Amino acid sequence: MYCNACGKATAEDGRFCAYCGNVVGISPTPKKLMRSRADRKIAGLCAGLAEYFDLDISLVRILCFFIALATGVCPGVVTYLLAWIIIPAEPELRPVLAAQQPVTS
Ligand SMILES: [Zn+2]
Structure with a gap:
């Protein structure tokens, strides 16, 4: 498993990166499908x-x-x-x- 923040290899069962402390394994902010306000042409x-x-x-x-x-x-x-x-x-x-x-x- 690799850290998303620093790219270094982390422990397979670890929840945090030993190098930068970033949460690994699970996405810190789950993606949600939303209409964009910034790039909208019709409804975003x-x-x-x-x-x-x-x-x-x-x-x-x-x-x-x-x-x-x-x-x-x-x-x-x-x-x-x-x-x-x-x-x-x-x-x-x-x-x-x-x-x-x-x-x-
Ligand atoms: Zn890291």
Whole structure:
């Protein structure tokens, strides 16, 4: 087994890396399929899928386009609309700059 953080070999039954202390074996943050807010074109579905499956976003968009083209409105577009409803959007990242600025009076 290898550490995801430093790449060094770790003990097979160990939960932490002996070199950097990183948790090994289990993913520290489980992946969750969510619609992307940052890279969205329509609903952020393609960006979310690309992120989830670790694929190139353009490749996912091209695939989605051709799947929709090949299958037509149903099920292609209907599936997209359903996924839009079912898959949650990733949490909104609010800018914190305004709160951190010192109050001048
Ligand atoms: Zn490590």
